[in-house]
Amino acid sequence: MSVATLQRPRGAVEFIGASKRFGAATALEALDLRIAAGTYCCLLGPSGCGKTTTLRLLAGHETPSSGDILLDNQDITRAPPAQRGTAMMFQSYALFPHLSCLDNVAFSLRMKGMPKAERHGRAMEMLRLVEMAPYAERLPAQLSGGQQQRVALARALVTNPAALLLDEPLSALDPFLRGRVRAELKRFQRELGITFVHVTHSQDEAMALADLVVLMRAGRIEQMGTPFEVFDSPRTAFVARFIGGHNVFPLEGGSIAVRTDRTRILPLGQGYPATVRGVEYMGTGFAVTLADAAGEEFTVLRETEEGLAAGETVGLSWDARDMRPLAADA
Numbered sequence: 001m002s003v004a005t006l007q008r009p010r011g012a013v014e015f016i017g018a019s020k021r022f023g024a025a026t027a028l029e030a031l032d033l034r035i036a037a038g039t040y041c042c043l044l045g046p047s048g049c050g051k052t053t054t055l056r057l058l059a060g061h062e063t064p065s066s067g068d069i070l071l072d073n074q075d076i077t078r079a080p081p082a083q084r085g086t087a088m089m090f091q092s093y094a095l096f097p098h099l100s101c102l103d104n105v106a107f108s109l110r111m112k113g114m115p116k117a118e119r120h121g122r123a124m125e126m127l128r129l130v131e132m133a134p135y136a137e138r139l140p141a142q143l144s145g146g147q148q149q150r151v152a153l154a155r156a157l158v159t160n161p162a163a164l165l166l167d168e169p170l171s172a173l174d175p176f177l178r179g180r181v182r183a184e185l186k187r188f189q190r191e192l193g194i195t196f197v198h199v200t201h202s203q204d205e206a207m208a209l210a211d212l213v214v215l216m217r218a219g220r221i222e223q224m225g226t227p228f229e230v231f232d233s234p235r236t237a238f239v240a241r242f243i244g245g246h247n248v249f250p251l252e253g254g255s256i257a258v259r260t261d262r263t264r265i266l267p268l269g270q271g272y273p274a275t276v277r278g279v280e281y282m283g284t285g286f287a288v289t290l291a292d293a294a295g296e297e298f299t300v301l302r303e304t305e306e307g308l309a310a311g312e313t314v315g316l317s318w319d320a321r322d323m324r325p326l327a328a329d330a
Contacts, residue, residue: 009038010072011085011163011195013058018067020053027053029219030067035212037072040189040196042206045216046242051199052167054216058197059088059165072162082108087161091168093152095140101127102136105155126154146177153185163195170205182208203243207231215239232259236329247298247316248326255326260287260299262322265308271315274298279305290316 013035020028028050035041043051056062057069060081069077076084095104102123103110109119127133130150140148149169156164169185170178186209189196200206206213207227214224223230223239234240237248240257247258249272264271265288274290277297288300288308298316308314 009036009193009195011035011039011161012037012070012072013041013163013195013197014070015054015057016068016070018054018057018064018069020050020057020062021065026219028057028064031219031221033214033221033224035195035197037195038193039211040186040209041198041212041214042210043197043199043214043216044201044203044206044242045222046201048218049216050219051214051216053219055088055165055167055197055199058163059086060084061088085162086165087156087159087163088165089152089156089167089169091171093140093148095148095151095155097140100137100139101132101143101151104140104151105158107155108159122158123154126158127151129157130154145173146181149173149181153188157192161194163197164189166196166198168199168201170200170202185209215242233324235327237326238329240324240326246324247300248296249298249316250294250296254328257324257326258318258322261301262318263298263300264317265300265302266315266317268313268315271317273313274316276308276310276312276314278310279308281305290314 015031015033018028018031019026031054043054045051053062057064060076060079063078068075071085096107099107102120105126106119106123109122124133124136127136130153132147132150132154135143135147140151143151170181173181182205185196198209210227212224213227213230215222215230217238223235230239231243231245234243234246234257237255240246240248245260247260247263249256249258272292274292277289277291280287285301285303286305288302290298290300300316
C-alpha cells in the first residue's frame, strides 16, 4: 500500500467523562481519554474490560449513558454513525457476499446517492490503494482471508473518514500474513494522517502498532502511554502481568516488577528463593519457569539451560535499576 502525499493529521478524539451502563451493569465508567490527531491508538485489555464498548461509542453504535465524545472538536455524542466522520472495520469484515469487491467498496457511496460512474471511480482508487484492483469483479467467497481484509479496509476508507475504527482486524489471519498486514496498516495510517483506533487482545499487536497504548480493566483505564512507557514502567501488577515480559515479586515493602530478561538465577541461599518447574527452548535461548513457596510464578530468559533441573531450588536476583515499584491493584 502507498499514498502519494502525506496528509495533515486529522481525527483528534476526546472522551469526556463517558460512561455506559447496560441495566445494572457498568461497561464503562467516567472515561477521560484524549487521542491526538493522526495517532495510532490501541485499546488493549482482557474480555469485558470496556475496550469494545469504547469503540462502539465512538462509532455511534452505542450512546453513552453520560458524558461527551468529540471528534476534531465537534460534539458527536449523539450524531448518527454516517454523520460522524468515522468509519468502522469489523472483525468479521462484513462484506456483502452477493456483491463484487468493487460494489462492496462503493456501497456506502451508493447509499449517499453518488452517481454510479463517480462511486465506481472512487472505489477503484481505494482498491488500487490496497493492491486489490485486479480483483475488483470477484465475489468475497473467491478471495483469501487477507484479500477480504484489504477490501474491507478499502470500503472503510472510501468515505474519507477522520478516524478509522478497527475491531480485532487481524485476528482471522494466519501469523505470517498478520505480520505483513500489521506493517501495512501502520504505514498506511502514517501516510494518510488520520487517527486509527484499534481494539485488540494481543499485547504484541499493540506494542508493534501503537503510538498510544490504552490498557483497560473493568471499564476504566489502568495505564496509558507509549508502548515503551507501558512495557518498561508498569504501574500495577495487573499491567505487568497482562503486558507480559515481567516477573512480579511480592516483597515486604511492596510488590515490584522486574523484566524477565533482567532477572538472574543464582545458587540457593542468594536472592529470592524459587523452585525450577521447567525449561523450554525458545530458539534464541531458554525460558526457565519457577515458582516460590506461595505459588507465584516467574520466568527467566537465559542463553543456556546448563545446571538447571526441575525441582531444584535456586535464588532470583536483579539490579536495583531494573526494579519497578508497583502500586496496589484496585
